[in-house]
Amino acid sequence: AKKSAPCIVFIDEIDAVGRHRGHGLGNSNDEREQTLNQLLVEMDGFEANEGIIIIAATNRPDVLDPALLRPGRFDRQVVVPLPDIEGREKILNVHMKKVPLAPDVEPRVIARGTPGFSGADLANLVNEAALLAARRNKRLVAMREFEDAKDKVMMGAERRSMVMDDDEKKMTAYHEAGHALVIIHEPAHDPIHKATIIPRGGALGMVMHMPERDRYSYHRDKMHADLATAMGGRVAEELIFGHDKVSSGASSDIQYATRLARAMVTKWGMSTKLGPLQYEETQEGYLGYGGSARTMGSDETNKLIDTEIRDLVEGAHKRATVILKKNIKQLHLLAQTLLEHETLTGDEIKELVATGKIDREDKPGSSQPIAEVKGSAIPKAGRRAVGAAA
Template sequence: IVVPNPDVRGRQEILELYLHDKPLSDDVDVKAIARGTPGFNGADLANLVNIAAIKAAVEGANKLTASQLEHAKDRILMGTERKTMFLSEESKKLTAYHESGHAIVAFNTEGAHPIHKATIMPRGSALGMVTQLPSDDETSISKKQLLARLDVCMGGRVAEELIFGQDHVTTGARSDLQTATELAKYMVSNCGMSDAIGPVNIKERPSSEMQSRIDAEVVKLLREAYDRVTTLLKK
């Protein structure tokens, strides 16, 4: 049995359950937190409240504040800040341009999710990141939205190439390219979003001929996204 993630009303009810015995400051809007946590499941929301409560205890606060809950959400979405990590000025500059590429593409591409936060503070295994959140709960995703995701994935790599030159692009885009490639495969093989392959959902291992056609369509989608983003960032 697959249990879907709660919708905004469900998230609000779960948050109210976990927050009912905790004093809240006047700036806490549980409904707004529920709207701002699409895709969170019950465990995520419990973790959010727990992280916020720990931060409040560390700060000596007797009430949970909106900023503490926002800190908890960012930690779940983006990972733990690594404030003590040393980065050279060159690394900071490269990371800033890389993340700016993602942000500019997200801001200027129809169908892309709104930007939640952009940072060059190292978090988790990343030196920086741009996080996006949908405006509403998603029940289905259009081809336009998936193409927008491809474009956003390409934003960092293209920005590096335009600013520093093709020979100076870094491995920083590795995970972006992996995400984009998996997404393109999903579009072609599972969602019927390739004119050349047609409206099919390929679950079994395809023939070598079909696999070659799928691979060609995946590369085509990725190259087209790269070209669109290059045109956008050159403006």
Template sequence: MSMKYAQRLCQRLSQLALVVGFSLAPTNIGLAQSSNNNTVSYTQFLNALKAGEVRSVELYQEQGLAKFRRKNQPEQSPPQEVRLFDRNPELVELLRQVSSRYDTTVRVVASGNESAVVGLVSNLMLGFLLLIVFLMILQRVSNAPGGPGQILNFGKSRARFQMEAQTGVTFGDVAGIEEAKEELQEVVTFLKNSEKFTSIGARIPKGVLLIGPPGTGKTLLAKAIAGEAGVPFFSISGSEFVEMFVGVGASRVRDLFRKAKENAPCLVFIDEIDAVGRQRGAGIGGGNDEREQTLNQLLTEMDGFEGNTGIIVIAATNRPDVLDAALLRPGRFDRQITVDLPSYKGRLQILQVHARNKKIAPEVSLEAIARRTPGFSGAELANLLNEAAILTARRRKPAITNAEIDDAIDRVTIGMTLTPLLDSKKKWLIAYHEVGHALLMTLLKHADPLNKVTIIPRSGGVGGFAQQIFDEERVDSGLYTRAWLLDEITILLGGRAAEVEIFGDAEVTVGASSDLRAVANLAREMVTRYGMSDLGHLALETTGNEVFLGRDLMPRAEYSEAVAVQIDHQVREIVMHCYEIARKLIREHRVAIDKLVELLLEKETIDGDEFRALVRQYTTLPVKDPPWKATATPVSFRQDAERS
């Protein structure tokens, strides 16, 4: 028992003793108080006896007390009392004489046995109450987490177990990841009909590792496998193996696989396996000994001297780069399934699943929403429809409309709408800044077209933003051309270029800080990773040198100082070239910019079609329309933190 519980026990026992002691003490105290009301001295008592004034006497020898009544005393009045000495033979002789001479009644009252019984019963009750309190406190301490009663259970597995997995999820509830579902269907078939594979000598994978970004549905897939197979299902998180006591994690692994063998064939699902499966012996001063012991035991159980026939381990992680190589080899996790972000068809299927229980207006097109959201995961799409439903209920509408979908996309990607700015210098600065971005999106040949531009502020310090319609195929494939990258850098610099051209260098604000960070990163990647500069087709920097357990503390220099100077020079050349193009276009279209700013200040939001129509009136350059204009909708966003 810990010191804290022992102190609390002593405190409660002392309080209980005081309460019981006071409740048992009032007999003698009441007797003493009552005896002080009608008490006479011993001498007065003797004189009354000798004078024949006493009618009756009661002697309480155990208490050393005598009670007597005088002959002239009323019957309803209480008797008088007198304290006796321990030895008083003269009193006994006097009482014998008085009783015969004056007809005085003398009676001896024996009360000693009754008081002894009462004292014994009181002590037994006190001991019984103390014993009950002690047992209750001991039981509470034993059941507490980490208490004495839990010591023997440290090594027990904490996996949730279901004999018949009723997860409520099947493959019909999983959409957008058809390739992963097809591969995992083999696992379900093996669990239901293993003879189909074993009859021709095939061996089902012992482990399946689900890899993918957060929110893509890895845990949902595991629940669907359990729901489809209908076999015993163990689920546990990787962090639940590791405790502060060395050896507990390994013991839990042994206990988990022992239970799994007793219920084979079955599924074992380990979520976030990177918490226990990190690379061993890496990092500063080595690794975590408890985690390494747990990992060693897991490796042995999955593919040791004893086979685990009928046990299929499914694990999920979004950080496969930190996992130990021994864990990924065939025989342990034989199959690695990538659960990637969904494509257009996948997003449409996910939206159809999450739209089942929502009231959506007939004019809302799920196909249009799917085109607007490349790069969204399944969890983000579910959150998008939920935010739209919340906005619909707040606005007291019967069904979700396109307005709620638009606001929900902006709220999820950019932030919550704040109160519009009042007419001030800050509002003019933000308007020119955002129109600078929007104009370059409209005029540059290889840029993605504009969807809308707004100066309504958002949470997180976003004063306004210009939103593009990114090409879905380019986003999904990740193939970006050099011309597109240069135009993207030019667009990012459009806000700063507009501030300089309109207000001058002295009035430049910090609103372009996020733009400049993006420009620096993009230009440096063009030089050091993509080979898009005069330095040649060289990859001078590689990714994966982060500082964490399993990686180097200091990244190794991959080029000399002279090459570093050339890299900086090339990055500066790219940035300055794009900046000059941005300033030139803004300078040449100053009239159009002024008109657009006036319109933006009046309406606070301009959509892409209206913006392009106005630009065509003031330029001879071709204005870029969306190639899929019939179904054109915004699929991404750009945000600029405007701070005065």
């Protein structure tokens, strides 16, 4: 770099050599530390390094050695977040230039329905849509292909080869109907986008919900609504099939609800008994790999944390039970319609709840959804699906 000055040196994944020294319980990585020491000396040594700018990138700034971030070294940090709706629209326009588009394709609508997508995710979405159009022998990629590609990227590929008996299908339909109905009757929840009982990825069925705009923070009422929605599938099984016939399909829902309740209590100070204090910190794993969360406090505090988490999840269970018992006829109607059509869009579900029927052009059993705006909630920077796990 000195021979070529003035110039810019770019180091990608700086955490590979710039990780915090002294971690790893005594087993230091000599080669990496020697590289880091040399880097520190060259960046802030006795010689003047005029005309050289060093830029580095990492997605783990928390593990960098403090000496790297001192003035004169990497003293300016630029955060590159996931793109917002404007950024996603522009990225989509770049990737769509290579694809023959139908007149009904609207990049703005697709951008609105993909919160939390990175540039690579959006490129993948366009590629998947083009592949779907090719498989369907179409010369142009239409909005329908983009919607189906979005479902595949977010929920996984359909597993139509998977054979489910009638009892399992009925159980899945009521499970997903329970999620969908709680979403509709929770005012603080994001709008429902789609419900399906077609197996995708590792799930037997799924309900998608999306926000109307990019979300950067979450309110307490929204979190309670999310907890109630997560419990909706299990509650529907209990109400319709009885205590002894409850399935293991709610495992991912229970895991999500427990994780959210723990974060509310230990990280976000949303427990009235424990107050606005942080009780959990993330620890880096052995030799810097992996990591775990460590709860801080006495045994009594830990017991109180466990009690508060249980109260939040059980409260959500009761909340979902009240909603579904009050709207039991809608639950039966929605489950039967899911069994008939397999996939329902958010607008169809709202129409069904409001009027008791849906107007649909496709025949019963068709899984092709009507194209509509799609949006989401909860990380990956905001998106999540609730459903029955296989």
